[in-house]
Every structure is written in structure tokens, then in C-alpha cells.
Amino acid sequence: MAIKDSNTEKQIVEAARHIFFKEGRFKATTQEIADAAGVTRTLLNYYFRSRDVLFEKILQDARENMDAKLKTVMEGSSSFREKIEYFIDVFIEQSLNLPYIDAYMISRMNDGILNPDEVVDKLATRDMHTKVKRFLKEIETEIEKGTIPHMTPLDFMVNLSSLLAYPGVAQPMFKKIFQMSDKQYRQFLAQRKAAILKALFK
Amino acid sequence: MAIKDSNTEKQIVEAARHIFFKEGRFKATTQEIADAAGVTRTLLNYYFRSRDVLFEKILQDARENMDAKLKTVMEGSSSFREKIEYFIDVFIEQSLNLPYIDAYMISRMNDGILNPDEVVDKLATRDMHTKVKRFLKEIETEIEKGTIPHMTPLDFMVNLSSLLAYPGVAQPMFKKIFQMSDKQYRQFLAQRKAAILKALFK
DNA sequence: TTGCTGTTTGACAATAATGTCAAACATTGC
């Protein structure tokens, strides 16, 4: 059999990942992706059945990558605060590396192309619900201990998510409002950890 | 001349507003909008030149509405904390009334249909930049006073925006994760004010 | 060389959505 000597497939994946999740151009056509990869459009259909399948692959890769990073520490025996700090670190890193992943999920959920169930299934691990419940319990304990302000565990979790995700999601807007360059905004994101912690803990 | 006795135009606007910003189905076709309004598709083009123009109108209405509400108090002489509280109130009300407006801006920014400049121009008032600067100054004063945690004014502003906008933007996701009905989520949003304040102030 | 398998190409078909247009219709003023 003829060996696949050229790395066409990888070139396509890389180009797509870059365009979609680094540049945030979700509407990019298969033609644009093919051009960026330096191949003909038909090859996208040859290696992946459709545009959607290509997406799936990239998305799954990103999710698995993040999952792996989080799993180790989240289930470890470190303190609540340590866990949150690590969580923030991982999330900020993701925001810097693939800034538009979250924005994509949001967009697609609202487009109706993916319904929320599918989105959640895609970005969540199987046993998400039990994990969420366990996490909410932990938060409750912390509130009793007095390390975080008194509020419902749900509010705390939503606050945490918001503080982490929105600066990435609304990146283009903030850049314009604050008249920041790409580089400046990345620096801004990179230093947010302290401000996030101050918003979360007493 | 024949008087426009039927309110076709209004019906279209209402249907579009509902589908786009209450249901969040941004991809809805002109046909769907026409159906919802109970008119033929061609009438969308008759009353508004194109689908985009229709969007513009609705978006502008929403913006002007919110602007009006904010302007009065923001420029008044109330305290910083009072201003923020009012800001939160208005924003939450908007989240309940037209929950998908922000998600739309985000989506469209990233779709590349609107570039960030246009988006910001659309949702911002003319003199936004001076207002932003004035607001950042106010934040700085508050930090010196010690009413809010020590961080850059930018961080504070981004925290504020995130805590307000993200729960609306990511609404479909949160509903699924927390297994909440529409009504339950609305109730959750309605009670968030205290939790937001606790995250912002010392 | 010949044949096999995987790869690449260009042309084509299918689909989905938007916007246009001429003609039909309705309402009002005269």
C-alpha cells in the first residue's frame, strides 16, 4: 500500500485550529481553511467527512487536553483555595492559547446549530453532574468556614466562571473599548489572577 | 394616499425581536421571522431593505432604551456604590427582558459579520471613551478610599462586566449544567445582585 | 512493468438563503 508520506491531514487540522480558535473566525469557509492549509478544498472532505466533523475533532482535542490538566489536581487533596488557583491558571492559559474556544461554544449554542445538551456533552466529562454537586458542596463548606463571602454556592460558581470566561469571550469588544493591541490584551489577561482571587475570596 | 392601516411593520419588528433576542435564535431565516409575524417574506424586504437593516433597527432600539436608563443616574451625583447598584439593576433587568442581546453581539463580532469597531460603535454612545476614562478614575478613587479591593481599575471594570454579562451570555449552558428550567434560571438571575456586590466590594 | 492502494484534482450537483420585480390588490381622496 502507498504510505501517506505528506502530512496533509495535520496541516488541515492546524490551519483550522488556527483560524477558528486562535483568530476566532468561525464563519471561515472550507475554502479559506483549505487555502490556509495550502491544499485543495476537496481534501477536507476526503480526510474528514464534512466541515462539522473537522470541527468536532479540534474541539474534542482541546477538551481532552484541558480535562487532563484539570483532572489531576481537582481530584487531589490540595486545599480549596489551591484548587481554585490552579483552575484559574489553567483557564487563563487556555484563554491565551485558544482564546476563542468559549466564544465558539457560546455562539454555536445560540445559533441553534448545537443545542445546549450537545454543547455540554461535548465540553463536559461523563460524570459532570456528580462532580458539579461535589464542587457545590465544597463551596458550601468554605462559606461556613468564612473564607469566601456568604452567597449561594451556585452564585459562587457562576461568579468564578464569569470572571474566567468573559474576558476571553468578549475579547474583541474589550480590546476596542480600552484601545488595546493584541499583545497588550494578552498581557492584561495574564495578570488577572490576583484580581479574580480578590473578587472570589474574602 | 392610502393610509397604512395594518401594523405589519410593527408585527415584523416584534416577531424579530422575540425570535432573535428573547429566544436567542440568531440564525433564524427571514422566512421564519415572516412566519412568526404572520406575513410573507417579501414584506421584510419591503419595509426594511434587508435582513441586516431589520437587525440594526431592533438593536438600536434596545441600545437607546438602555442608554436612556443609564444616563440619568450615571451622570447624577449619587455615590459610587449607588451607581454600581443601579447599573446592576438595569443590567439584570435587561438580562431578563432581552436575554440574548449580549450573546448576539459576541457572536456577531466573532462571526466577522460585524467587526469589533462596528459593534462597539453600535452599542456605545458617542462619547464613550471619555466616559470610560472618567469611570476608571472614579474606580481609582474608590480603591484609594479602600471600599473595593486593590487592583487595576481595568480589572475592576472587567470584573463588573463579566459578572453582569456572562450569566446571560452563557445562559443555555448554565441551565443545562445546573439542570434548571427557564423560570428557575430567571429567578436565579433576579437574585444575583447581592452576590455580585460581594464580589466587587470589600 | 504491472497492478494495487491511497491521494489529489477539477468539474459538477445540491442546497439554502437572500433580494428583486412586475403584477395584483386595497384604500383613500376626489
Next chain:
DNA sequence: GCAATGTTTGACATTATTGTCAAACAGCAA
């Protein structure tokens, strides 16, 4: 009634994009 103006309709043209397919091509094995 009948012009005149605004409204509504259905058919059509246009455009953009995706996916398919048969044929050409390249490398390896016998």
C-alpha cells in the same frame, strides 16, 4: 367610479457554500 398611492404576493434570479464523483496521479510490491 376612478385615479393615485401604498401594500402584498408569487415567481424568479442570484449568490454562497457544501459535498460528491469519476478520473488522474504517485508510490510501493510483486
